[in-house]
Structures are given as structure tokens and as C-alpha cells.
Amino acid sequence: GQQLNQSPQSMFIQEGEDVSMNCTSSSIFNTWLWYKQDPGEGPVLLIALYKAGELTSNGRLTAQFGITRKDSFLNISASIPSDVGIYFCAGIHNYGQNFVFGPGTRLSVLP
Amino acid sequence: EAGVTQFPSHSVIEKGQTVTLRCDPISGHDNLYWYRRVMGKEIKFLLHFVKESKQDESGMPNNRFLAERTGGTYSTLKVQPAELEDSGVYFCASSHLAGSSTDTQYFGPGTRLTVL
Numbered sequence: 218g219q220q221l222n223q224s225p226q227s228m229f230i231q232e233g234e235d236v237s238m239n240c241t242s243s244s245i246f247n248t249w250l251w252y253k254q255d256p257g258e259g260p261v262l263l264i265a266l267y268k269a270g271e272l273t274s275n276g277r278l279t280a281q282f283g284i285t286r287k288d289s290f291l292n293i294s295a296s297i298p299s300d301v302g303i304y305f306c307a308g309i310h311n312y313g314q315n316f317v318f319g320p321g322t323r324l325s326v327l328p
Numbered sequence: 329e330a331g332v333t334q335f336p337s338h339s340v341i342e343k344g345q346t347v348t349l350r351c352d353p354i355s356g357h358d359n360l361y362w363y364r365r366v367m368g369k370e371i372k373f374l375l376h377f378v379k380e381s382k383q384d385e386s387g388m389p390n391n392r393f394l395a396e397r398t399g400g401t402y403s404t405l406k407v408q409p410a411e412l413e414d415s416g417v418y419f420c421a422s423s424h425l426a427g428s429s430t431d432t433q434y435f436g437p438g439t440r441l442t443v444l
Contacts, residue, residue: 221370252435259332259419259435260371305371315361315384316433318371 221319240306248309249289332436346408353422366416
């Protein structure tokens, strides 16, 4: 079935460092989304991308929709302790279809 | 405005028992989704309601799972009889616009189900 791969699976960084994570697929998606899940909470939408090549920012977060439509990355600049959590990418192949989620990247920020 | 709520937050049951999970979407949201995340894996789509109708139930694992959304408000997901592999976190999400899969989905906190 449809699958998204996320890397890295987990990462430990120092507070203040920049973070980069990505999401890849063997098939084309027409929409990419990035979610963050805090412990004990449900995923919260961070950024939505709708066009190949699109680069979108939300505060310290920047995400890009890959030109091939098969990948996306998320960057976090100047990490802070509250950035800790699991980051999920999700894709939609076509309008009206449902989300496919990746397995998540677990981020830990060390003080 | 209240967010999506789910009940219970945790449930521990024995194999063969029945469990019913409840989701209350954001008021006025036509779309309601159920997802499941098994430990360490991706969040998998289970099904999608538009109001009280099942729009897509292609992700339901088998006929031990039954979802309902009577009156188009809250939804329940019943697992009967539960098996060990049903353990995981069950998320509910809702969105406003009927017919728009790209409308922002708001997730509930999830119900953590453990089957022993």
C-alpha cells in the first residue's frame, strides 16, 4: 500500500540548534502536511503544502514540497525545549482521498 | 470553542472483551475521522464520516470493528471481540467542510487501548 518514510526516526539535539527532517515516498502526492504530537495530545497541524516547489514558513518552522512531489522536508531553526515531540508528515494523493501518515520523527531537545 | 474530545483516555481490557471508544468532534464539523497508531508505526486511517454517513471505511481492519455516528454528532468505535493486535492509540479528528479532504483536521488526544 501507500507508504511514507520519515528520517531520522529520532534525534537528540542541543537547545538552539537547527533541525532538519524529511519525508519521502515512492509515489506522488498532491498535498503534504506536517503535524506535531506533544505527549498525551493529538497531532496538531503545523504546515500544509499544496504546490510542488512551495516553500512555507510558520514562525521558526519552514517546510518545502519537493519538486518531484515525492518528498518534503521540515526545518526548525533555533530549537527550544517545547519543540520536543513527534513530527509526522502526511500526504494526500488526490482530492477527496484520505491522509497517509509517515511513522514520525521523535525529537528530543537537550538543555 | 471546545476541541475534539475522546473518551476514555485509556482502556485496558482482556482479549475477547468488548470496548467502545467515543469521539465528540468540534461542534458544527461535518467530517469525522478515526485513525489508529500502533506502537512506533504510522498513524493509519480507519474511516471517514460525513455527517452520519460513512464516506470511506476502507481502512477498517476487519469486521470486529464497528463505527457509528448517529445523528451526525458524536461517534463511537466498538471493537468486539478485542484481539492483542488491536492495541494502540485511537485518534479521532474532525474538520469543517464537507467534501474537502484538505480542510484542516483537528485531532483529539486519543484513546490508548491495551489488550492483554
